[in-house]
Amino acid sequence: MGKITPRSEDFSQWYLDVLREADMFDYGPVGGTIIAKPYGWTLYENMKDALDKRFKDTGHVNAQFPMFIPQSFLRKEASHVEGFSPELAVVTIGGGKELEEPIVVRPTSETIIGDAYSRWIKSYRDLPVLINLWNSVVRWEKRTKPFLRTMEFYWQEGHTAHATHEEAWEEVIRMLNVYHTHGVEDCAMPSIRGRKSKNERFAGAINTTSIEAMMGDKKALQAGTSHDLGQNFAKAFDIKYLDRDNTEKYCWTTSWGMSWRFLGGMVMVHGDDQGLRLPPKVAPIQVVIVPIFKNDTEKSVVLPVADRIFAQIKASGIRVKFDDREETPGFKFNDWEMRGVPVRVEIGPKDVDKNSVALARRDRPGKAGKSFVSQDGLVEAIRALMEEIHASLHTQAEAHLMGNIREANTYAEMKEAVQDGWALVPLLDDPAVDAKLKEELQVTNRNFPLEQAPGEWKCVITGETVHERALVGKSY
C-alpha cells in the first residue's frame, strides 16, 4: 500500500497522493489529460446529479450541442476570441483532407449557442430560454493538475436568454446562489459569492460573478462562475426578439459553469493525512460493512448477521458496500479511510452477542470516531450520523475559511494578511491595481463579496475613495 505525504509537509504532493490512493484518476497518454477512474467518476456523477436537480428545480432543461464549432464563430465576438485564441485546439484535417474552414474544439459554447438562439428566438413569448449542457470542453492549458486544471474537462454550462437586463442579472445571481447552495448543502463546502474585477472577467462578459473557496493550504479556488453577457453575444450573433410593442430588440444573455474542478476542491478542503473525507451526500459509498471473525465458527456466526444488516441498509436506499475481501480488519479500516467513506460498520462476535455494531465516522479518524450502537434502529442511527458528519465537515471548512480572512486597511496590513490566508481590503476595480497585486505580492483579487458591510475606505493601492472591499489572496 502506498503512502500519503503529510499535508503539512507538501500540500501538492499530498493532493496527488490522496487522489492516487483513493483510485480516483490516472494520467491520459496526451499531456494534460486525465482518466477519471470509476471511484472518481462516480463521485463526479453524484455531484452532477445533485447539481442537476437544482437546475431542474429552477426551471432549466438540458440539451446537447456539438463539440465542433466553425472557427469563424469564435471571431464574431471580439473580446471572446481574444481571450480564448491562445488555448484553442483546432481541427484542420477531416476525412484525410484539409478543411476549407478550420473547426475549433469547443473551449466553451457561447458562440454555437448564440448561433442557435438567433434562429430559435423570434418573440418575447419565446423568452426566457433556460438551457444547460453537461459536456466536456478543451483548453490547451500549459500547466495542468488532476481535476483542477486539465486540457479536457467535464463540466456543465448554462446558457440563458432574457428580454431585459434585470431578468438576466437575476438569473446570474440565482445561479451563483445555486452553486453556493450546492457547495454548502451537497458538498459541505463553504464559499464566498462575489463579483469579479474587470480584469478577471470572462472574455465577452460585462460582469462575472464567482464563488471562491479556500483550500486546506489557504489558497483560493474559483469554484464556479456566473456571467452577465449583456448584449455582447446577442449583437454578435443577432439574437433578437419582437417585443409586445412590435419592435425588434436584442436579448440579454447569461452563461454559468461549474466543472470537475469542484471535485478537486472538495478533496483539498475536506481531506486529511489519512486520505479523503467525503461528504455523505455525494460519497460513492456512504457506508461500508466490515465483518470480523477469527475462525470458521465465528465466521458462521457473524456473516448471517452482517448480511442481514447489509440488506437492511441497502433496502433503505443508502449506498452501502459489504467488504468481504480476505484482508485483516485493520487493513480494511485504513483502506476505507483513505477512500473517504463517511461511515463504517464493524460487526464481530462480540457485537453478535450484544446485538450491537461498532460505528466509525470518517470525519474523526482512528479509534476516536468509533462508538457502539444497537443493531435495532441502525439505519436511523446511520442517517443521523451522516447528517452529523455533513454538518461537522461544513463547520470545520467554514471555520477554516472565515478564520483565515483578515481585514486590512493598509498595504502593509494586506501584505501581512496574504502571507497566510486572505485579506479583505479596500481596492479600486482597475486592471492596473490587479496587475500590481500580481507583480508585487503574487496574489489576485478573488472577488468583491456580494454580502459586505457598507462603508467608505481608501484603496490601499491608489488611495482613491472606494465603497467596497475585495478578497485578495494566492490562488490555484
Add this chain to the structure above:
RNA sequence: CGGGGAAUGGCGCAGUCUGGUAGCGCGCACGGUUUGGGACCGUGAGGCCCCGGGUUCAAGUCCCGGUUCCCCGACCA
C-alpha cells in the same frame, strides 16, 4: 512558454559518477498459520530499464534528439 527535478515489474525506489548476466521494499498468485487498527512464514509469477538515433566487442549506465510527469514562475472562464 521560461527555470528546476524526475522517468527502472502494479506502487515506491537503488543501480548511472567508474559501461560487463536487472536488484530491493510493498503489492500480486499459491500453500500454511493469522484476523476487533495497515499480520507472518514459505514458494512463485511479473522487466522493449520512457521513445528514437549514435559511440562501443558490449549501453539501464556515455553522447545527441524527442516525449511524459512533478515543483516554481508567466499565461489561463
